[in-house]
Amino acid sequence: MLNPLSTVIGVKTDLSQSDIPAPPETGPSIQDNFYVNGDVPTQNKEYANMQVVADGNKNKTQTLWYKNQIDITKPFATSFYVYMAGSYDSTTGKANDIADGITFTMQSAGTGAIGNGGGSLGVYGTMNTSWNNFGGISHALSMEFDPYYNDDPAQYHGTDHDAIPNNPHHQHITFVKNEDNVIISGASRKMIHNSVYDADANNDNFAYPYTNINDTAKWKKVIIQWTPDTSTGKGIISGNYYGHDIKPYTLDLSYLNANNNKVYWGFTGSTGEHSMLAAIAYTGIAQQPTIKKTVRNITNNETDFKQSTAAKKDDEIEYKISLNNSITNGLGDTWKGVTVKDTLPTGITPETSNLPSGISVNGNTVNVNVGDIPISNANKDITFKAKVSVNDNVNLDNIASAKGTNYPISSGSDVKSNEATVNISKIVVDSHPKLSIDNNVINKTYTDPSNTSTLVNNVLAGDNVVYNTSIKNSNPNAIFAGIFTYYFNIPNESNINSVKIDGKDVPATNTNQVQPYYYRITSLSNGDKQIALYQSDASIYNGDLTTHKIVVDTTISALMSKPVNTKHTIQYNDNNQVIQMYGSDTTVNPGPLGITLNPRDIKYVIRPSDKIDEIVDRSDEYNNAIPDLQVSDQRRDIASPAKITVSQKTPFTDSSNDQLPLVLRYYFDDGTYKVIDSNGIVIQTSAANNRLSSIYWSKDQGPKLLTNGTNFKVGNYKTTLTWTATDSL
DSSP states (O other), X not given: OOOOOSOOSSOOOOOOGXXXXXXXXXXXXXXXXXXXXXXXXXXXXXXXXXXXXXXXXXXXXXEEEESSOEETTSOEEEEXXXXXXXXXXXXXXXXXXXXXXXXXXXXXXXXXXXXXXXXXXXXXXXXXXXXXXXXXXXXXXXXEEEOOOOSSTTXXXXXXXXXXXXXXXXXXXXXXXXXXXXXXXXXXXXXXXXXXXETTTTTOOSEEEOSSHHHHOOOEEEEEEEEEETTTTEEEEEEEETTEEEEEEEEEGGGXXXXXXXXXXXXXXXXXXXXXEEEEEEEEXXXXXXXXXXXXXXXXXXXXXXXXXXXXXXXEEEEEEXXXXXXXXXXXXXXXXXXXXXXXXXXXXXXXXXXXXXXXXXXXXXXXXXXXXXXXXXXXXEEEEEXXXXXXXXXXXXXXXXXXXSSOOSTTOOEEOOOEEEEEOOOOOOOSOOEEEEEEXXXXXXXXXXXBTTEEEEXXXXXXXXXXXXXXXXXXXXXXXXXXXXXXXXXXXXXXXXXXXXXXXXXXXSSOOOOSEXXXXXXXXXXXXXXXXXXXXXXXXXXXXXXXXXXXXXXXXXXXXXXXXXXXXXXXXXXXXXXXXXXXXXXXEEXXXXXXXXXXXXXXXXXXXXXXXXXXXXXXXXXXXXXXXXXEXXXXXXXXXXXXXEEEOXXXXXXXXXXXXXXXXXXXXXXXXXXXXXXXXXXXXXXXXOOOOOBOOOTTSEEEEEEOOSOOOSSOXXXXXXXXXXXXX
C-alpha cells in the first residue's frame, strides 16, 4: 500500500533505475550464481551482487533462482537487502501507487519457475474475481515484502493469524504458502497471510515515495533463518527486517514437495497497473560454504586484512582467502576435494617464490589445492603475496572462486568470494634529470705550484692540456629528449689530439651529420674556440645512473694570446624546455715571456766647461725605494742560470743629429767598470735555481758618462740603452 503525503516540496515525478544507490555490502555475482527468468531490466554492472527487479515500468515480472539447491532437512541462514521506491504525481501533489512487491521464495518447481505478475508478485497464481484462474509456482513458501493493498480477495488476513484488521492498507511483511488460500465463493480465492508484520505501524516503511532518494528510499537488510526438525517433520522459518524480528512461522516439510529433500531458493517480483523501483542485493548464501577474500599492504606495514587497501606501484600486498563450512549454514557435511582459483587483475602480479604448500601460479592465476574442509565454524585461511605492477590511478578488484567434488552440484556455479580491492594511486614520477658535473683541467707538460683542479697557470706553446669531465644523473626516472650537448671554451691556440667518452673515441664533424656521438669546433667572437660534444639521441640516458667520463686532449700550438675561462655547460631537453646546467669554471692562463725588464730614464747634465776625460754623474736623485732597473723573473723553469746585459747601439744625438763626444761606462759594486758598447755588457747573473732581481744603483754605481772631447754644443741629446735578459749564460 501507499502512504500519501499532504505537502510535496521538490517532488520527483519519474522513476529511473539510476536512482538506485549502491548496495551497502558486496557479495557474489547474481549473474554467475542465479538463473534469471522473465522481464530483466538492464543491470548496473558496477554492483555484481545487485539485481534490479523493477525499473519503473508497469506489468513486469521476474524471478531469480540460486543454481545450487538447499537441503530442507538441514538448517540454513541467509541475508540480503531489499530496496523499493515510488514517485509522486506533480499535478495532484499526491503519491503515485507503488506496486506490487518482491518476495524471498523456496520452491521445488525448478529453475525456470515463474508465477503471475501484478499482485501475484511473480510467485502466486491469479485469484481475483475477474479471472478466477489459480496457478503460480506450486508448493512455494514466500516471505513477501508488499507495499500495496490489492483491493481484491487475494489480500486476506485470516482471523487465526496476526492480522492488520484496522489498517488493511498498511505496508506489510508476511509468510505465504502458495497453496494456502481460502475459497471465498465459486472459484474466487484469497491468500492467507501468516505472521504479518505491520511495517507502517513500526515506522518501518520499506517502500517510500520520495522527494530525495537519499533521505527516503533506503536499502533494508533482511535475515532469514530456517530451522528444520526431522523428528516432527516440521520446519520453522523466521526473519529479521531492518533490525525488527518477524514472528516465526511453522509448516510441514512435506508441503515443499522437495525432491530428495532439495529445493531451490531465490527472489521474485512484479509490477502490474502501477510501477516501482525494486532491487535486491544478496550477501549471504543459504546452506553453502563461504569464501571471503581480503587484502593488506605489506609495504605500508599493514597488519589487518581488509576488503580494500591503498597501494602504489611496486608495493607488496598479501591476499587472504578464508574458506568456511559452518555448522549453522554450511553443507551439513564435509566439503570434499576443495580447490581455489584466483585470477588477479592486470596490474597485480602474483609472487612465485617461496609459495606455501599447495599453491601454484600460472601467469596471473593462483591455484590452491585445499583438500577437505570439515563442518566447523573455524575458517580455513590461505595467504599469498603479489606485487603492484601498474602505475596509474585505478581500482583493481577481483574475486576468488572455490569448488569441491561434492559442491557445487551445478557446473559453472563455483562458490564466489566478495571483491577484494586494491586502490592504486599513480606515482607522479619526477622525470627531471638530476645532473652533477665534475670537471678539471691538467697541464700534463708542466705542473705549476699555483695550479688547482680548475686552474692551470704558465701555459706555454707545446704544452699538453687535458680537460676531464664526469657527468652523472642521480634520478633513475630521468627522461632526456632531443640532442644532448656538452660544450666549453678552449684557447684559440689549441689543437685537438683526441676526444673520448667512456674511453671511446668521438669523431669530429663540421656538419650537422647525425652520429651516435660527435664533436665540433667553432670559433667564438671573443677569440676563443668552443668544443661541443653531441649525443644525437639523448633518450639513451633515460634513467641512466652511470657516471660518464669525457676526456678532451689538446696541445697548445703557440703562445696563448689571453687567458681562457672554459665555461663548462650541458644542454638537454626536459619536458619540451631547453635546460642548461653548468659545471665548475676552469681557467687556463698563458705563461709569461719569462723575464721582463723595466728600466727608468737616466738624465745627465754637461756644462761647456767640462773637460775631456771627465766623469759625469747622473743628475737625478737616488731613491733606493724605486729600482733603477725593475726585473720580473717569472721563468716557469729556473734550473738554468740567467743574465742581464745592456748595450748602446747609437751615440748621443740632438734633433739636428749633432753628436756629443761621450762614452758610457757601467760601474759595478767593486768600483770596476765596463764601457757600454753596441755588443753589450753583462751587468747581473743568477745561479741555477735562482731568479734575477731588480737593480738599485748607489751614487757610485750604474751608468756614468766620460767626456771624450770639448766641443759641447748646447742642446738636448739622447741615446737608447738596450736591456736584455737571457735564460742562459
